[in-house]
Amino acid sequence: MPETTLRRWQLPAYGRAHLEQVQAALPAPGPGQILVRVGAVALNYRDLLMTEDGMGMPLVLPFTPGSDMAGTVEAVGDGVRRFAPGERVINTFWNGWIDHHWPAHAVPAGGPGPGMLASHVLIDAEAAVAAPATLSLAEASTLPCAGLTAWFALAELGALRAGQTVLIHGTGGVALFGLQIARLHGARAIVVSGSADKHEAARALGASHVLARDSDWPAEVRRLTGGRGAEHVLELASGPNLDRSLQACAQGARVSVIGMLEGTTLDASFYGLVLGRVTVQGIGVGHRRALEELVRAVDANGLRPAIAASYGFDALPQALDHLARGAFGKIVVTP
Numbered sequence: 001m002p003e004t005t006l007r008r009w010q011l012p013a014y015g016r017a018h019l020e021q022v023q024a025a026l027p028a029p030g031p032g033q034i035l036v037r038v039g040a041v042a043l044n045y046r047d048l049l050m051t052e053d054g055m056g057m058p059l060v061l062p063f064t065p066g067s068d069m070a071g072t073v074e075a076v077g078d079g080v081r082r083f084a085p086g087e088r089v090i091n092t093f094w095n096g097w098i099d100h101h102w103p104a105h106a107v108p109a110g111g112p113g114p115g116m117l118a119s120h121v122l123i124d125a126e127a128a129v130a131a132p133a134t135l136s137l138a139e140a141s142t143l144p145c146a147g148l149t150a151w152f153a154l155a156e157l158g159a160l161r162a163g164q165t166v167l168i169h170g171t172g173g174v175a176l177f178g179l180q181i182a183r184l185h186g187a188r189a190i191v192v193s194g195s196a197d198k199h200e201a202a203r204a205l206g207a208s209h210v211l212a213r214d215s216d217w218p219a220e221v222r223r224l225t226g227g228r229g230a231e232h233v234l235e236l237a238s239g240p241n242l243d244r245s246l247q248a249c250a251q252g253a254r255v256s257v258i259g260m261l262e263g264t265t266l267d268a269s270f271y272g273l274v275l276g277r278v279t280v281q282g283i284g285v286g287h288r289r290a291l292e293e294l295v296r297a298v299d300a301n302g303l304r305p306a307i308a309a310s311y312g313f314d315a316l317p318q319a320l321d322h323l324a325r326g327a328f329g330k331i332v333v334t335p
Contacts, residue, residue, distance in 0.1 A: 007335070008118030009316055010062040016051050016320060021313075022062075027122050029077035034125045036071040036089060039137030040310075041116050043323050043331045044068065044145050044173065045259070050111045051320070057112050066117035066333075067093055067110030070131050070140035080125045088131040090295075091116065093144050093285040095127040100287070108285075109144075117316065119335045129291050132298045135305070142305040142330040143294060145285055146173030150234065151294040152286030153256035154181050158232055162186030167221055167230035167248055168207075169237050171198045173330045174258055176306045178234045179207055184301050187232075190224065192217050198328050205306060218247035229253065239263030242280075246272030254279045307332055 005023045012018055029035045047065050049055050054063075070090045073083050083089060095113055096106035107113040114121065131140040154160040166182040168175050168191045175191070182189040183206040191202045194213035202210045209224055211217040222229055229250035235242055239262030245255055246268060255278055257266065272278065297303065306329030311319035313335040323331045 006118055006120040007313065008064050008115075009066075010064045011051060012062045014051070014053050016048075016317065019051065019317060021316075026120060029075050029080075029122060031078040032080060032125055033077040033122055034073050034080060034083055034089070034128060035075040036069070036091075036121050036123065036128070037074050038069050038071040038116065038119055038121055038335050039088075040070050040141040041066045041333045041335070042068040042141040042144075042146065042173070043319060043333065045323065046145070047110060048320060048324055054111060059112055063111065064115030064117055065110055066115045067108060068141050068144040068146075069116035069121060070137040071121070072137075074120065076125065082125045083128065083130075088137065088140070089128040090131045090140050090144055090291075091121075091123055092127045092129065092288045092291055093148065094287065095124055097287040098126070099289045117333065119313070127288075129288060129295060132295045134299045134302065138307060138310055138332045138334060139305045141332060142173060142177075142307065143298070144291065146330060147177045147298075147305065148286045148291050148294055149174045149258055149283055150177035150181050151297075152290050153234060153258065153281075153283045154178060154232060155185070155293075155297075156286060156290045157281060157283075158254050158256070160185045160187055160232060164188070164231040165190060165221075165225050165229075165250075166232040166234065167192070167245065168234045169241065169245075170259070170261070171195065171202055171328050172236070172326070173306075175234060175236055176202075176205060176329050179205055180303055180306075182206075182232075184297065184303060190221055190230065195326065201328050218244050221248035225250070232256070234258060237262040238266055240267040242266050242268045243272065246276060246278060249276050249278050252277045252279075254281065256281055256283045258283045305330060310334055
């Protein structure tokens with residue numbers, strides 16, 4: 001018998017304690033839409049923030065969180081030519097951002113746009129790309145936000161080249177994708193981490209050096225690069241950490257501001273910016289064309305995302321707890 005209902009997690013009020021699992025009627029795709037059976041949802045730190053207060057955005061409650069999914073197309077609406085039932089897809093984080101031009105109507109998935117923590121989701125066909133042929137759905141679900149953020153910073157905007165040095169803060173999803181993308185391009189990756197138990201794992205993934213966060217890591221980066229400094233920085237801490245990152249930069253380096261673990265304001269020395277000729281860029285994930293290029297790179301080079309743990313659909317609260325504690329890589333939920 002055909003399925004007639006779906007399951008989803010939703011928030012009738014802000015706060016993780018209010019998360020509830022409900023059933024709803026299975027929708028039919030309208031013109032330009034696809035109905036996707038979700039195979040996996042990758043969690044992001046953003047999801048924690050969205051469940052707490054919506055990150056200050058006006059959300060319509062009840063609200064379903066989750067921005068990244070991989071699944072299989074179940075049905076297509078009128079006019080859809082990009083996909084057919086049975087094909088595997090991943091969603092784009094920004095619905096409406098296709099290429100360089102930024103459209104005013106672009107909206108992110110998982111708030112305020114539709115969330116992915118459901119057994120089935122209805123999305124615009126334009127907001128999906130073919131999943132990598134070489135990855136499982138669980139692995140593919142990690143690409144839309146974390147994978148694309150690192151790719152957009154380094155490959156799309158950063159013009160990363162072989163022989164350069166990339167300084168990476170932390171060992172979460174974006175950080176480890178940055179490490180792998182750096183190695184894929186023939187660049188050296190230096191990781192700064194406050195978790196000593198994750199240092200060996202980062203080295204095993206390809207980091208040339210892993211430095212303790214409570215050390216004088218800016219000086220060590222300069223020593224390791226013969227005084228030159230790093231050409232790229234994935235700044236996942238922000239706050240006062242940005243000023244220390246500038247001390248580790250090469251002349252003309254590019255700093256990609258991505259995370260805000262140490263605060264939502266930036267503290268940077270005027271002299272570090274100006275005398276170092278440093279470009280500081282904000283990264284808000286990326287567009288669909290870049291995601292398609294990332295998928296091609298994954299398939300061509302055998303890149304395998306680092307997954308810390310996988311949880312069943314009913315165990316979402318435990319998965320969010322794990323995410324809040326910190327993980328080496330991505331946390332995945334599988335309906």
